[in-house]
Amino acid sequence: xxxxxxxxxxxxxxQTPRAAEALDENGEKGAxxxxxxxxxxxxxxxxxGGVLGVDVSxxxxxxxxxxxxxxxxxxxxxxxATENNDYANPYFSDQYAGAGAAGMYRGAYHFALPSLSSGAxxxxxxxxxxxxxxxxxxxxxxxxxxxxxxxxxxxxxxxNMTPSQMVAWIADFSRQxxxxxxxxxxxxxTANWWNExxxxxxxxxxxxxxxxxxxxxxxxxxxxxxxxxxxxxxTDVGPVVGDWNQWNGDLASLDAxxxxxxxxxxxxxxxxxxxxxxxxxxxxGVKSAxxxxxxxxxxxxxxANGAVIWSSGTGAAMSLNGPIRTAWLAAGxxxxxxxxxxxxxxxxxxxxxxxxxxxxxxxxxxxxSGARISKTGPIRTAYRxxxxxxxxxxxxxxxxxxxxxxxxxxxxxxxxEILWSSTTGARISKAGAIRTAYRxxxxxxxxxxxxITAEICGLKLGGCYQAYQxxEILWSSATGAQISRSGEIRAAYRxxxxxxxxxxxxxxxxxxxxxxxxxxxxxxxxxxxWSSATGAxIVSAGPIRTAYRxxxxxxxxxxxxxxxQTCGLKxxxxMQSFQGGEIYFSSTSGAQISRGGSIRTLYRSLxxxxxxxxxxITAEICGLxxxxxxxxxxxxEIxWSAKTGAKMVKTGSIRTAYRxxxxxxxxxxxxxxxEICGLKxxxxxxxxxxxxxMWSAKTGAxxxxTGPIRTAYRxxxxxxxTLGYPTTNQTCPTTTxxxxxxxxxxxxxxxxxxxxx
Numbered sequence: 001x002x003x004x005x006x007x008x009x010x011x012x013x014x015q016t017p018r019a020a021e022a023l024d025e026n027g028e029k030g031a032x033x034x035x036x037x038x039x040x041x042x043x044x045x046x047x048x049g050g051v052l053g054v055d056v057s058x059x060x061x062x063x064x065x066x067x068x069x070x071x072x073x074x075x076x077x078x079x080x081a082t083e084n085n086d087y088a089n090p091y092f093s094d095q096y097a098g099a100g101a102a103g104m105y106r107g108a109y110h111f112a113l114p115s116l117s118s119g120a121x122x123x124x125x126x127x128x129x130x131x132x133x134x135x136x137x138x139x140x141x142x143x144x145x146x147x148x149x150x151x152x153x154x155x156x157x158x159x160n161m162t163p164s165q166m167v168a169w170i171a172d173f174s175r176q177x178x179x180x181x182x183x184x185x186x187x188x189x190t191a192n193w194w195n196e197x198x199x200x201x202x203x204x205x206x207x208x209x210x211x212x213x214x215x216x217x218x219x220x221x222x223x224x225x226x227x228x229x230x231x232x233x234x235t236d237v238g239p240v241v242g243d244w245n246q247w248n249g250d251l252a253s254l255d256a257x258x259x260x261x262x263x264x265x266x267x268x269x270x271x272x273x274x275x276x277x278x279x280x281x282x283x284x285g286v287k288s289a290x291x292x293x294x295x296x297x298x299x300x301x302x303x304a305n306g307a308v309i310w311s312s313g314t315g316a317a318m319s320l321n322g323p324i325r326t327a328w329l330a331a332g333x334x335x336x337x338x339x340x341x342x343x344x345x346x347x348x349x350x351x352x353x354x355x356x357x358x359x360x361x362x363x364x365x366x367x368x369s370g371a372r373i374s375k376t377g378p379i380r381t382a383y384r385x386x387x388x389x390x391x392x393x394x395x396x397x398x399x400x401x402x403x404x405x406x407x408x409x410x411x412x413x414x415x416x417e418i419l420w421s422s423t424t425g426a427r428i429s430k431a432g433a434i435r436t437a438y439r440x441x442x443x444x445x446x447x448x449x450x451x452i453t454a455e456i457c458g459l460k461l462g463g464c465y466q467a468y469q470x471x472e473i474l475w476s477s478a479t480g481a482q483i484s485r486s487g488e489i490r491a492a493y494r495x496x497x498x499x500x501x502x503x504x505x506x507x508x509x510x511x512x513x514x515x516x517x518x519x520x521x522x523x524x525x526x527x528x529x530w531s532s533a534t535g536a537x538i539v540s541a542g543p544i545r546t547a548y549r550x551x552x553x554x555x556x557x558x559x560x561x562x563x564x565q566t567c568g569l570k571x572x573x574x575m576q577s578f579q580g581g582e583i584y585f586s587s588t589s590g591a592q593i594s595r596g597g598s599i600r601t602l603y604r605s606l607x608x609x610x611x612x613x614x615x616x617i618t619a620e621i622c623g624l625x626x627x628x629x630x631x632x633x634x635x636x637e638i639x640w641s642a643k644t645g646a647k648m649v650k651t652g653s654i655r656t657a658y659r660x661x662x663x664x665x666x667x668x669x670x671x672x673x674x675e676i677c678g679l680k681x682x683x684x685x686x687x688x689x690x691x692x693x694m695w696s697a698k699t700g701a702x703x704x705x706t707g708p709i710r711t712a713y714r715x716x717x718x719x720x721x722t723l724g725y726p727t728t729n730q731t732c733p734t735t736t737x738x739x740x741x742x743x744x745x746x747x748x749x750x751x752x753x754x755x756x757x
Contacts, residue, residue: 001055001078001109001145001188001212001233001243045239048217051075051247051254053231055109060241062091066102072239074104076247076254078143081108081130085117088129096130100138105258107133107140109188112173114146115159119172123180133181137259142177143210144185146170147193163199170204171330182287182302183260186210186230194223201225203332206294208257210245225335230257266292269299272316273308277301280318280344283308295335309334309341314359317341323371324356324363337361337375350389364388364395369414372396379411379418382426392416392430405444419443419450424469427451434466434473437481447471447485460499474498474505479524482506489521489528492536496564502526502540515554529554529561534579537561543591544576544583557581557595570609584608584615589634592616598646599631599638612636612650625664639663639670644689647671653701654686654693667691667705680719694718694725699743702726709740709747712754723747723756 052073056064057080069077077099080089089095092108099106110126112119123131131142149159158166170187177185186208194200205225212233213220219232231245238244247254270290277283284304292299298311306320311334319325324345334340339359347354353366361375372395374380379400389395394414402409408421416430427450429435434455444450449469457464463476471485482505484490489510499505504524512519518531526540537560539545544565554560559579567574573586581595592615594600594608599620609615614634622629628641636650647670649655654675664670669689677684683696691705702725704710709730719725724743732738738749746757 001057001080001111001147001210045235045237045244047073047238047244048232048234048246051249051251053077053104053245053247054238054240054242055233055245056080056095056242058089058091060091060095062094064095064098064241066098066104068240069242070102070104074240074244075251076105076107076140076245077242078107078109078140078245079130080145081110082122082126083111084113085121085125092130105138105140105254107143109143109145110185112144112146112169113149113151113154113159114166114169115154115161119169119174120176123173123176123185127177127180131177131181133183135259137255140186140258141183141208141260142181142185143188144170144173144177145188147189147212157193158197161197163197163201166198167201167203167332168330170198171332174204174207175326175329178302184208188212188233189223191221191223201332203335205335206333260288260291266290266297266299266310268312269310269316272310273299273301276308276316276318276344277303280308282320283318296340298334298340311340314340314342318344319356320345323365324354327363327365327371327373328356328358331373338363338373351395353389353395355389366395369395369397373399374411375400377409378420378426379409382418382420382428383411383413386428393418393428406450408444408450410444421450424450424452428454429466430455433475433481434464437473437475437483438466438468441483448473448483461505463499463505465499476505479505479507483509484521485510487519487530488536489519489530492528492530492538493521493523496538503528503538516560518554518560520554531560534560534562538564539576540565542574543585544574547583547585547591547593548576548578551593558583558593571615573609573615575609586615589615589617593619594631595620597629598640599629602638602646602648603631603633606648613638613648626670628664628670630664641670644670644672648674649686650675652684653695654684657693657695657701657703658686658688661703668693668703681725683719683725685719696725699725699727703729704740705730707738708749708754709738712747712756713740713742716756 053076054069054074055078079092079095081092082088096106108131110131112122133139133141148157174184184207187204188210190212202225208230209226210231211219211229214235219229228248230248233243233245236243269292273290283306287302287304290299290301296311300307300309306318306325308316308318310316319341328338331337338361342357342359345354345356351366355362355364361373361380363371363373365371374383374396386393393416396411396413398412400409400411404410406421410417410419416428416435418426418428420426429438429451441448448471451466451468453467455464455466459465461476465472465474471483471490473481473483475481484493484506493503496503503526506521506523508522510519510521514520516531520527520529526538526545528536528538530536539548539561548558551558557580562577562579565574565576569575571586575582575584581593581600583591583593585591594603594616606613613636616631616633618632620629620631624630626641630637630639636648636655638646638648640646649658649671661668668691672687672689675684675686681696685692685694691703691710693701693703695701704713704726713723716723723745726740726742728741730738730740736751740747748755
């Protein structure tokens with residue numbers, strides 16, 4: 001023992017051999033040095049006094065001078081028996097017998113290599129090769145040497161094992177030793193190694209401690225879980241062979257330690273344990289006396305099929321062999337997270353399961369889930385509030401695991417899990433579509449964070465939802481489970497009534513990376529589209545959305561929506577504004593785009609659908625003569641060209657005449673003005689690039705084309721003059737003669753001029 005500590009003292013590294021090790025030829029695994037009997041007087045070496053002892057291995061050879069060790073004060077000895085599950089000390093029998101013959105108390109120790117095989121495997125090998133115990137008054141309890149890894153090939157000083165893995169390994173070794181020998185092993189270690197490699201666990205405070213500390217006149221600070229050591233290894237250079245140790249007590253207490261009578265009994269504990277035993281034949285035969293001295297002055301008694309454990313806070317309770325007891329022991333028994341049992345295990349529960357209550361939690365077992373700890377805390381409180389194993393979650397299937405994001409914790413159950421954080425408390429995430437979506441998104445590490453409510457059902461159409469720190473997941477049978485994450489889209493959705501509103505349930509997740517960094521989310525009855533410039537806007541399912549999507553949605557000329565859809569307009573119509581225009585809908589006109597530009601500007605100035613034009617009945621159509629555009633409306637059209645701008649041609653006789661004359665393609669070209677009424681006799685007119693159309697109730701609509709006749713007509717005062725309104729359009733039967741009739745005359749053109757008749 002102590003090879004790692006000795007190496008550190010000489011070389012500074014537990015895996016760098018000392019100079020003396022080069023002389024060793026025994027081939028022992030874990031070899032540290034070759035110390036022969038120097039025969040030096042005891043006064044040449046410091047010792048702390050009291051009852052001294054020595055520990056040896058094969059390095060000291062088959063025949064150790066035990067008499068010399070006795071003369072130098074040694075009254076007990078530990079002999080190395082085994083290492084891992086494949087090395088047995090070839091000199092063990094001779095060394096062990098020699099120590100006994102010299103009158104010493106003697107015991108065996110095992111050098112652990114935890115990364116190579118299980119604790120139970122190494123314990124079994126140890127007992128088969130000398131590591132047993134008997135109550136003969138001379139045999140010390142078995143000793144587990146667990147310390148610095150001396151082999152570079154096995155990794156770091158902790159054998160590349162985590163603290164939790166190391167604690168589990170030691171517990172496994174201890175359980176097997178108790179099963180095979182009836183005694184807990186004493187543990188040999190150093191405070192430094194224990195802190196680093198077990199995380200300073202307190203789980204083994206009911207085991208005797210063999211503490212190594214060199215170069216000091218005191219044992220120093222204890223590892224966590226112990227208040228004092230049983231044995232102190234104070235040097236690796238003694239007056240004779242091996243490492244030297246001090247028993248923390250007198251010879252009488254060492255004798256009691258060997259006989260396992262060191263712990264005084266407690267009358268109250270003895271009586272309480274006896275009362276339990278009297279009605280518990282299932283415990284089987286007695287395996288030990290009532291033994292006290294456990295944590296918080298507890299006591300226990302071992303039986304063939306388990307134990308009865310007592311503490312002043314819990315009374316006496318059975319711990320029957322089986323999966324629940326195994327889990328409790330693995331968790332450190334009364335020294336671990338659960339503390340002492342409060343009652344015997346209770347079976348016959350749901351699915352034939354069992355549970356047992358402890359000071360700080362419970363262990364649940366079923367054939368499907370195994371034995372699992374439910375430790376005291378908010379997760380257990382939430383689990384019990386949900387009905388424990390009889391509730392929606394069923395039995396736990398894993399331990400509570402902490403160290404999640406923001407120091408959160410979770411525990412898995414047959415039908416879900418409970419997640420906890422300091423800001424959200426403990427919340428159930430039950431098995432189902434919502435939990436599946438949550439886990440697929442990354443659970444607490446996702447944009448959603450931790451749940452802040454349980455799953456809530458009974459929504460519209462039998463739907464469910466669960467709220468999280470940064471969003472929600474909503475489910476319906478028609479849409480499945482969809483995430484609605486915090487942000488402007490979710491705010492708009494909730495403002496619209498969420499699943500109860502116009503949109504219904506979401507049908508997809510929020511998708512970003514659109515034009516200009518935009519995002520959208522689809523719903524049963526529409527979508528919400530967002531950009532930094534426009535905010536989040538609803539595009540409801542229906543003709544307007546269809547037209548918007550047909551026009552390329554946000555990638556088209558309309559861009560992102562600026563408003564939600566507004567209905568209740570004239571004739572039951574609807575409208576929605578976009579960055580690049582609007583879409584109007586009525587039952588008679590359908591959904592039509594009014595895109596940004598001169599035509600839309602004029603249309604809006606004319607009071608849009610409420611004005612004389614009504615709703616658009618076509619999209620804006622371009623590519624006309626001279627690059628012009630037009631858009632049709634219920635009661636007219638708007639024409640635009642670069643030269644004339646946007647002008648309205650409203651439904652009526654003038655528009656009919658204009659269209660009959662082939663509109664902008666005909667002799668008139670594009671309109672220069674809107675239709676103007678209030679002329680003589682209630683007449684109207686509209687100017688075009690190449691003429692006018694004039695109308696009166698008596699004459700109808702007539703074209704006065706640009707040219708000599710129109711010039712003469714206008715000089716004569718037009719409709720206000722002697723000619724009155726035109727009664728025909730201009731006709732030109734030949735290239736040298738044109739005529740047009742008016743209410744009170746006719747104008748004829750020839751190359752010689754215009755004459756009135």
